[in-house]
Amino acid sequence: MLYYLLQPFAHDVRVFNLLNYITFRSAAAFVSALLLTFVFGPVIIRRLRAMAVHQVVREGTPDSHAGKGTTPTMGGLIILAATFVPVLLWARLSNRYVLLAMAVTAWMGMIGFLDDYLKLRQKREGKKNEGLVERYKLAGQVTCGLGLGLILLLFPISTLPGASTTLPFFKYILVVPAVAWAAWMYIPWVTFILTGFSNAVNLTDGLDGLAAGLMAIAVLTLGLFAYVAGRVDTSAYLQIFYMRGAGELTVFCASVVGACIGFLWYNAHPAQVFMGDTGSLALGGALGSIAILLKSEFLLLIVGAVFVAETVSVILQRTVFKYRKKRFGLEYAQQHRVFKRAPLHHHFELSGWPETQVVIRFWIIGILCAILALSTLKLR
Template structure:
């Protein structure tokens, strides 16, 4: 909005000429998001506390989490407000990359909000706090993925084929379907990535500050890729595909990073508020959408390595448990688990690591993975 209001004045030169630079608007979006968290965060937290929107402690979590049942949730509202307003102020709203990223984030945020709201409603009515029925939640995520995949396939937003992606460590290698009809497989591919990443971030959201910190690291990394891919000169120098207009995603990513760091002010241990599914599903959707739009889905193996490990730990734990229960009986299966608890962060808690130690060490791993992802720009 500010871009369009002040752009005519920027043509005359002067300080407003900074609006023409993505780096300036990305920095402005980051600072704006951070300030919005500080300004509106306390009021939103007080409101959630007054409404008794408390965290539902998941079954199977360590006993140390029992006291978190009085901490308000749905704090993802803070993240969404602090993301969307800066994007509206500083990003170019005629850019389809930004519009699609915002649409996916909002869609996933609505699904998460419905889940959190139903948990609150069920709690007040004395019912079991299950929230949104799992199949309905999954249906909403799949619908979002199908919509995004279909749009990108039928109306590509870059000069690259809609049904295509790139590979890390390889220069100018474009993965495309071998035959024309197989292009439709791109739609379930996008659906799988979007649904998987949003659920992976949701699973990781189990410790104070864990998800918000890891998402900030991952999105910052993707923002750097968006900026480099969106420039003719840098993309040519690094031997990567140039995507015209993709650089505008840098503003979107900067807003998310600012919102996550601002939210971390209240979410750090001991947390004053949790993001809930409202925040975790929205942030997961944002991470997945940016990677898809940049044709860099395989980069998520590095950028989202911690999220991937958390998801694999849950799948492995459940699969092995069911097999051993069927093969050897329930008592044997309960005594011989792959992990002490799943997701993975609870396993280390059960091994005696303090919550803050688990969070910081996972952040460190996230940072290391981010550097590995950035190294793919030169190691080609």
């Protein structure tokens, strides 16, 4: 909005020429997002407390989490507001990369909001806190993935084929379907990535500050990739595919990073508010969509390695438990679990690590993964 209002005056007022630079608008979006969390965060938290919108403690969490049942949830509203307002102010809203990323984030956020709302209503009515029926939640996520995949397949937003992706560590290698009809398999591929990472962030959101901190690290890393891929000179120097318009996605990434860091002010241990599914599903959708738009789905396995590990721990725990229960009985299965508790962060909690120690160590691993991902720009 500010770009369209002020940029036409760049010839008369030279300072407005800064709006032509993605770096300036990204920095402005980051600062705006951060300030918005400080301004509106306390207002939203007070409102959530007044409405008794308290966290629903998940089954299977350690006993130390019992006291968190009085902490407000749905703080993802802070993240969404602090993300979208700066994007609307500083980004070029005609850019399809930005529009698609915003659409996916909003869609996933609405699914999460509905899930949180139903959990709270069921809690007040004395019912089991199941929230949105699992198959309905999954249907909403799959619908979003199918829609994004179909749009990218039929209406490619770059010079690269719609049904394609790239590989980290390799220069100018584009993975495309071997035959024309196989291009339609790109749609379920996008759906799998988007659904998988939205749920992965949701599973990771179990400790104070864990998901928000890891998201800031991961999105910042992808934002750097977006900026590089959107420049002709830099992409040529680093021998990666140039994607016209992708640089504008950096503004969106900067807004997400600012919103996550600002949210940490209230979500750091001991948390004053939790993001809930409203925030975790939206952030997971944002992370997945950014990687898909940049044709960097495989790179996401490195950038979001902690999210992947958390998800794998849950899948492995459930699969092995069901197998041992069927083969050896319930008692044996309960005594011989793969992890003390899943997701993975709870395993380390029950191993004696304090909550803050788990969070900081996972952040460190996230930073190492980000450095490894950035190293792929030169190791080609």
